Amino acid sequence: MLKLSDVSVRYGMYEALSDISLTVEKGELVVLLGANGAGKSTIFRTISGLNKPVKGTVEFNGESIGGRSASKLVKKGIGHCPEGRKLFPAMSVYENLRMGTYAVRGDKKETARMLEHVYDLFPILREKAKENAGSLSGGQQQMLAIGRALMSRPKVVLFDEPSIGLAPLITEQVFDVIQEINKEGTTVLLAEQNANAALRIADRGYVIENGRIVVSGTQDELMQNDEVRKAYIGA
Amino acid sequence: MDVLLQQLFNGLTVGSVYSLVALGLTLVYGILHIPNFAHGALYMVGGYITLMSMALMGVPYFIGIAISIVVVGSLAMLMERLVFNPLRHAPPIHDKIAAIGILLFLETLVQLVWGADYRAMPTPFADTVSFLGITVTWQRIMIIVAAVVVMVLLQLFLKKTMVGAAIVAMSQNREGAFLVGINANKVAMLTFFVSGALAAIAASIASPINLVYPGMGHLVILKAFVIIIIGGMGSVPGAIIGGYILGLTESLGATFISAAYSDLIAFVLLVVILTMKPQGLFAQKGAH
């Protein structure tokens, strides 16, 4: 459903991604592993239209989408829960979620249904619906960011390092929800530094190093693979 | 007592106008982080369009205001497209200089077309009314009512509609706004339109009690800057509250200190505040 072929992205002279090819099938949960600065976020930003590839194609449901603007791609069904959450801090939890439906606004019933769904996934958000996003704890903010990405009823969601700065217990909770979202039929692409926790819930994965894919494989294959460790701690 | 009441009322009138101008300025600042020095020129053009629609086309006051809203709103939008959008990656000094360029151009253009004379704007609200021992013109009452209505409408627009909320969202987190599908260009244009419209309304309701002339925006814009610095750059409630605080302080100052120096109050306030808190009273919350 999502397919990158030989995608390269440059920031000036610096090649942030070189010849990335990867596929995500419908209903899968695929994880991108790699250390900071390896290029995971750049892949996500390219898929969701924030960066333009200099080379290669990005296909979504068979349609080429490389270079389209982010606002169009949200409408097509690509949800992006970004690194650093990027919430609207002075808006309430409810307002943040409502903004999540911006691209598909209009259908009040669907919006209400999604809102209920997000509240069911994260009961704490229902409790804090009227509080400002900026006043939430780190974990709650992450939940809100995930919830906001879901509000546009995406076909595929990109989760960019949702575990950053979260205590292990909260991380586990967040990953459980991501798994649940996937089981409900949403395709998930997850970028993580937290390799083991991410692999636990993934079907397949890619290991990124220096803007290249160095290994790919199924959950089990990657768990046994030394390249994973090497990509992270150079061992 | 009567004098005090009268001055409080005048303060509300003046404050209403200040608030409207400051609102437009603060919205633009929130979105693009531009201190739009040309905003005062939009205010001035707004006054002229209303006046000239009435004088040349013979339309009624409110139709004149409507024309002014559309014209000035579009002019502001054009400014965003032609000037500020191309400059969004330039060093911060450039957009300020460009804004000054626009200001100089609009002022001279108006002067060239309509002359440098001071003109009075006719109003259907010229009659006076007495209550609580003070006498005021209906125009002043209209100013307060109109400003409150506009502010309530604006607040509803920003809070209740998705398109309005997009403006607020973008001012709080640009990238977050992109990711929920907000089109940055459209929102920037919309924001400028709203900002221009607010300036047009403010000028149109204030002109019957002041006068219309090419330099009429100078003081207003400076004070609007003071207001948004006091109220927090980019903050909507800050602009409203700040506007009224300044309006009331000025009219009381004019009565009890000195009429000649009442204009100075705003700037002294600013100097005092920035001297103590160089980042302004309310440094903007949240990331951008």
Place this chain on the structure above:
Amino acid sequence: MLIETKGLTKRFGGLVAVNDVEIGIEKGKITAIIGPNGAGKSTLFNLISGYHPSSEGSITFKGEDITKKRSFNIAKLGIARTFQTTNLFETATVMDNVIVGHRLRTKSNVFDAVFRTPRLRREERASRAKAAEVLEFVGLEHEAHRLVQDISQEAKKRVAFALALATDPEIVFLDEPAAGINPDETENLAALIRKMIDRGLTVCLIEHKMQMIMGLADHIVVLNYGKKIAEGTPEEIQTNEEVIEAYLGGGDKHAEAE
């Protein structure tokens, strides 16, 4: 120890970015500070270089307490740093960018400048000579008269190094020197860092490129959630369970697989 921190803590509002960190940087060695995103590495740099005031704790440089000193005074003591983004003056030449690096070792004022006093002439010569020297050191003597905007990203990093070196530092803090640099260029930068050590400097760096770190650093400090969780040689770090967990995450299945 050239630099030591004790109980160093920095709070931003409710967030504790650096929490009770105690590190020592040994003279003439390469110390690397690593950790997952948001671990507090850059904040630690900002505290040591005086860019942020610390909330608690102390920093000493050669036994002198520098906790409360401001950044420009810290630079004068011989502590230099670079930033993640190079921050250079893009429309000036490489040389012009670097000359000002020696300004802190000069005393000339406006009076000297306007009357071209002997002191000014002497100090200008010294600044120019210093700039030429450090540009040669970083291997950019041939690019000295090009505009910064015309040179490669890697060369810009070298200019940033040169600028830091022009301040005559004893220790240089490098914030992600290899970020935004292609892999083959990374090797060259690593060689340059080793060369700095050979000249008697001390280096402390933040870096995410682990292969570079593991081959370069003498001593590694690992931060996670603002706390120091481990330190030691690269070999020790690579086998440290807590580090592995911080980076790879603690998965139950992983424990089984082991």
Place this chain on the structure above:
Amino acid sequence: MQGLKKMRMPLIFLLVALLFPLFTDNQYYIYVVTLAFIYAIAVYGMNLVGGYTGQLSLAHAGFFAIGAYALGLLTVDANVPYWLAFVLALVITTVIGTLVGLIALRTKEHFFAIYTLCVGYIIYLIIYEWDALTGGVRGLIGIESPAAIGPITFDTGISNYYLILVFLVLTVIFMKFLTESIVGRTYVAIRNSEELAQTIGINTMKQKLISFVISTFLAGLAGALYASFVRFIGPDISYTMMTFDFLMYAIVGGFGTLFGPVVGTLLIVILTQSLQFMEDFRMIIFGPLLVLLVIFYPRGIVGGYQMWKMKRAYKKKQRSVDQGSTYEGGD
């Protein structure tokens, strides 16, 4: 030799300036050029703090007016001897500049611009309203011409022209020595990045203050010269529009360049004065020009010329170093 070649253009320019009065009998032309020289000195002030140090100060018409009014009041009302009044006017401007700078420079970027804009307006308002001291809207009339220095008198247009040219040349030399020294480089480092400047050991607050104070000094100097040249001053000279004029001269000539202010000022002042209708409506053209310049050509005339020369020199050098290899720079 190398230095002489580098200074060829400015020297030709100086020669033309020296000979100019000999070739025209038209007092009006001399008057206009003299005025441009005066403004150019003030523009150098704005250029130093704005173009070099990167702090856009919008209060400079205020300091110009303080210099002018200080001289006017001291000579007309207090009967202080001219050159003593001249020095005192500069001292007064500089002291006020220091006080303003101490506070204003605590703010950054937008805040600094807005703050100084307001300071400028306060100065205007005080001049306008403080009738008893400044004469309010009527202004000050009958300010003396500069007093004779020994046998040299300054009671004609031409003598004033040369006096002011001397001050302008001194200003340019001053700026040249300052900005091309390591002291001036400090300012540019601050403009580029205050953060970086601090980490290379520069006390940015102190350096910003020094450059701000010098810039107010230059504005005051121009103001004092203006007062005794035009011999009538009104509150208008302190108005924001005057600051914007100065800013425009600087941008057109080249903000942050040595000769930008004099080129920009002369060009625009002479252009507007020679096209009569442009006197009042010059901003119809210069407003959009200002916008176009910052969008497409922010370096101005002099900056653009320098960039072109620099690239050409580099190309030449490359060619002589390794024949055949092509230059792949540029943007």
